[in-house]
Amino acid sequence: MRSRLAVPLIVAGLLAASCSGGSDEADSTAAVAVETTASSDDTVAPDPTTPITDVVDTTTPSEPELAPAAFTPSPGTEQITVTGAEPGSELVLVDAGLQEAATGRVDDQGALLFRHLDGGATYTVRDETTTTEPVTTFDRGDHPDPAFFAEQRLEAPGFGYIITRDGTTLGATVWLPGPIEDGPYPTVVEYSGYEPSNPDSAGFSTLFTTLGYAYVGVNIRGTGCSGGSFRYFEYSQSLDGYDVVEAVAAQPWVLDNQVGMVGISYPGISQLFVAQTQPPNLVAITPLSVLDDSYNATLYPGGMLNTGFAVPWTEERLEQAQAEGQEWAAVRIADGDEECATNQLLRGQNPDLLAEIEANPFWSADTAAELAPRLFVGQIEVPTFVAGAWQDEQTGGHFATMLDQFTGTDHLYASLVNGLHTESIGPGVLPRLVEFLDLYVAKRTPSLDAARDVAPVLADGIFGTTDVSLPADRFTGMSYEEALAAFESEPPIQVLFEEGAADGTAARTPQPRWVESFDAWPIPEAETGIWYLDVDGALSADESTADVADTRYLAVPDGIPARFFDDSTGNIWSVDVAYDWQEPAPGTAATFITSPLGDDTVVIGSGSVDLYLQSNLGDTDLEVTISEVRPDGQEMYVQSGWLRASQRALDEDASTELRPVQTHFEADSAPLNDLDFELVRVELFPFAHAFRSGSRIRLSVDAPGGNRPVWVFDTITDGEEVTIAHDSVNPSRLVLPIVRGIDVPAAYPECGALRGQPCRAFAG
Numbered sequence: 001m002r003s004r005l006a007v008p009l010i011v012a013g014l015l016a017a018s019c020s021g022g023s024d025e026a027d028s029t030a031a032v033a034v035e036t037t038a039s040s041d042d043t044v045a046p047d048p049t050t051p052i053t054d055v056v057d058t059t060t061p062s063e064p065e066l067a068p069a070a071f072t073p074s075p076g077t078e079q080i081t082v083t084g085a086e087p088g089s090e091l092v093l094v095d096a097g098l099q100e101a102a103t104g105r106v107d108d109q110g111a112l113l114f115r116h117l118d119g120g121a122t123y124t125v126r127d128e129t130t131t132t133e134p135v136t137t138f139d140r141g142d143h144p145d146p147a148f149f150a151e152q153r154l155e156a157p158g159f160g161y162i163i164t165r166d167g168t169t170l171g172a173t174v175w176l177p178g179p180i181e182d183g184p185y186p187t188v189v190e191y192s193g194y195e196p197s198n199p200d201s202a203g204f205s206t207l208f209t210t211l212g213y214a215y216v217g218v219n220i221r222g223t224g225c226s227g228g229s230f231r232y233f234e235y236s237q238s239l240d241g242y243d244v245v246e247a248v249a250a251q252p253w254v255l256d257n258q259v260g261m262v263g264i265s266y267p268g269i270s271q272l273f274v275a276q277t278q279p280p281n282l283v284a285i286t287p288l289s290v291l292d293d294s295y296n297a298t299l300y301p302g303g304m305l306n307t308g309f310a311v312p313w314t315e316e317r318l319e320q321a322q323a324e325g326q327e328w329a330a331v332r333i334a335d336g337d338e339e340c341a342t343n344q345l346l347r348g349q350n351p352d353l354l355a356e357i358e359a360n361p362f363w364s365a366d367t368a369a370e371l372a373p374r375l376f377v378g379q380i381e382v383p384t385f386v387a388g389a390w391q392d393e394q395t396g397g398h399f400a401t402m403l404d405q406f407t408g409t410d411h412l413y414a415s416l417v418n419g420l421h422t423e424s425i426g427p428g429v430l431p432r433l434v435e436f437l438d439l440y441v442a443k444r445t446p447s448l449d450a451a452r453d454v455a456p457v458l459a460d461g462i463f464g465t466t467d468v469s470l471p472a473d474r475f476t477g478m479s480y481e482e483a484l485a486a487f488e489s490e491p492p493i494q495v496l497f498e499e500g501a502a503d504g505t506a507a508r509t510p511q512p513r514w515v516e517s518f519d520a521w522p523i524p525e526a527e528t529g530i531w532y533l534d535v536d537g538a539l540s541a542d543e544s545t546a547d548v549a550d551t552r553y554l555a556v557p558d559g560i561p562a563r564f565f566d567d568s569t570g571n572i573w574s575v576d577v578a579y580d581w582q583e584p585a586p587g588t589a590a591t592f593i594t595s596p597l598g599d600d601t602v603v604i605g606s607g608s609v610d611l612y613l614q615s616n617l618g619d620t621d622l623e624v625t626i627s628e629v630r631p632d633g634q635e636m637y638v639q640s641g642w643l644r645a646s647q648r649a650l651d652e653d654a655s656t657e658l659r660p661v662q663t664h665f666e667a668d669s670a671p672l673n674d675l676d677f678e679l680v681r682v683e684l685f686p687f688a689h690a691f692r693s694g695s696r697i698r699l700s701v702d703a704p705g706g707n708r709p710v711w712v713f714d715t716i717t718d719g720e721e722v723t724i725a726h727d728s729v730n731p732s733r734l735v736l737p738i739v740r741g742i743d744v745p746a747a748y749p750e751c752g753a754l755r756g757q758p759c760r761a762f763a764g
Contacts, residue, residue, distance in 0.1 A: 069130035071110070076166035077138040077236045078119045081346065082112040089127055096122045096134075107348035113229050138165065140235060149246040154216075156180055156253050159199040161225075161339055162218065164243040166236070169339060171197040171225035171329075172218045172244070176253065177209040183253035185214040186442035188260045191241050191274065192267035193223040193230065193317060198328040204262065207458065211434060211450050212442065214253060215262075218244050220270070222321050222350060225329045227343035230321035230350045232314075233273055233294075233371055241274030249281035257281060260441035264288040264425050265395065272373040275380040284383045284440035286433060288424035291395045292402035293372040295363045295664065298395055301711075302642030302682070303664055304621055304704060305361065308563060308712030309394055314353050323347040362647075363664035374402035383411035385436040387424035389499075390639060390687040391756030393565075393572060393710040394421045400686040401606060401659070403493070403521040411440070411488065414521065416688065417496035417512060419755035420709075422573045426510035427455045427468040428496050435474075435487060445483045446475050463510050464574035491517035495604060495688045500757075501749030508575040508755055516742055522605050526737035528657055529601070531594055531697065533611075533726035539594040539699060539734060549727040551590040555620050555717045557705035559585030564758055565709035572709060579758035581637060582706055589702035590724050592734075593629060593764065600744040601691040605737035606659040607684035609641065609699065612730035614678075617720040618671035619646045621713065623704040624682045626734070628689065629696040634751040635762040639687040640707045644716065646671055648680045658737050659683055677725040684736075690744045698764075699734050709756075 071085035082091060085106040093102040093114050104112045119139035125132045144165050154160045157176045161169040177185055188208055190196045196217030208215040220237050222230025249257045258281045261271040268287040275285050291297035299310045323344040324330035333341045360367045369375055384406060390397045406412040415429045431448055438446035448470050456466040475483040496512035505511055531539040535549050564581040565572055609624040625640040649668035654661040660681035672678055691697055704713040726732040751759035
């Protein structure tokens, strides 16, 4: 069944449901906060050190004489929640050996949440005179019996609550593509901390019901009308997602009692966290515009705090996770939703994520490992469709570095494109997304008929244009089995080139000029291309023969705007976006450039800028940027990378010639040597770009700033003098992955046409 979409629904709903409800600058993203080992703001784990004596006491500890407590403890996954306690009182968590495990102070709502406990462990909660009965936490692998989900029924269509394994209820709204009696319907779930369960929202709900899917929007715990306390992607949220999938799959209107997951940015990332728990009735996920590691990709790229996007995004999440922090939930409470009102009572246990970010400037397993999808996507077994953009102004475009870690599924598909945060839902990617969902969730021969109705409305709401088109159906006349076999026989990795410059379309229209397909990522046939920094600002194919050669610059980022987009000028995703990409002030950057290329040179993947470096202050923050200088005198931005020089220590096992991987461990941090040059390898974030014959590749090294539309860094830069050696002893170089044999269109794209890639007159 088809229905007509209205532009206001897409404008007001799609982006709010799938990105952030805030400004364009902080519309959505990824995740940015890191965890600490503290249970909550007021809970403190004791010193685990126990004195060793020569005498071993084998007697059973005796319980002190305490009266029964009036407050109630409830177990969760590695958590215990206390309610009904005296506000301001101090409670002690005691383990089975009668050792103090944690303490905390009860908030104004009579609640206290103990986090980061051992799974499957037994505790009591005590104050000075009373104690609870023993309560045992849930282990991560202990899942409810299927009957627990089968007994739940959701209003369809309508708003209701899903009960999770620890009793927390999550707000959920069901939209159907037709009358319930015409089901069962293929069904998808969106799960995030934005407003997916707001029954008055539109966007993804309208998009997917138009495509013939039942759509269920669910708010994660601690947001909207959902109960519990909010912490960025703690494991209990992942298990809530397991419970959501299974509860939705148990509904009688769900086709085959199996569901897929959908969403871009926050709800895209959440799919990775949920799928690692392997819900039995999850059949496919479509994570769009995601990240591979909260620390490395968005929060602290190269070890520098991202105050332009990551911090404001976290601030917005904390505001919306406060009691009645989402307006629609406050309205429901005012209208008498008692469950929604009760579900606000644990919001006082939300940790201060901003303080945790500031307290954790280095990567560590304790704080960052569980927030790094690259470390657990190998546990995902269902078919997966990933899409995203190299120059993503929010999640950053680093996600592609984890594609080779999806080892648990035989069906990983990725569409990779130049551009911004919303390219993954644009008309260049939409056809393959629809085909994937039709094959793996709806289990039908794919058709783009409904998508052709959706695409121009979707494009108008996001990109400000209706001048888009979708290709002809590829599977017409095939059976489902034939279509599935044909889809699975195609190379899984697609790279969309020159999005914004498709033939016959206006500049910055979100459609690619051409597409290339590959069998794996990184591209197996990629060759290593090397250019050496040389005298007179040259990038040469041969190593320098100079005995002594260096280039110096002052690390002063204040000479140009911190970013090249001003959100007062309009929507960053729009086809009429205006950028102001400026050349660094004289003396504040080291720049190097190749001779005109003799052949078209297509680069696909991560790169490395290997610099032999000194700083008169012992450290510096680096931003490396490559651009294409064309024969017509125009310079086009391509990609950047970042690194705090003191955090240069490499993970030798993970690093390659083409991609340096820093540990970012505090123990590995060290100042630069005052007396000698040290090798500092900076990763260029992954990208795909065709440098045409006759163009030149330019490398710029300077302080962070001016080369991103939204990101801004909390930099240590203080006017230090940075020296880059590039002689026969110190072979500083640019290393890029070159893919041969690609037929590149001869005509250059219009300067500024490529999405996410500003252009300027070359000042050289």
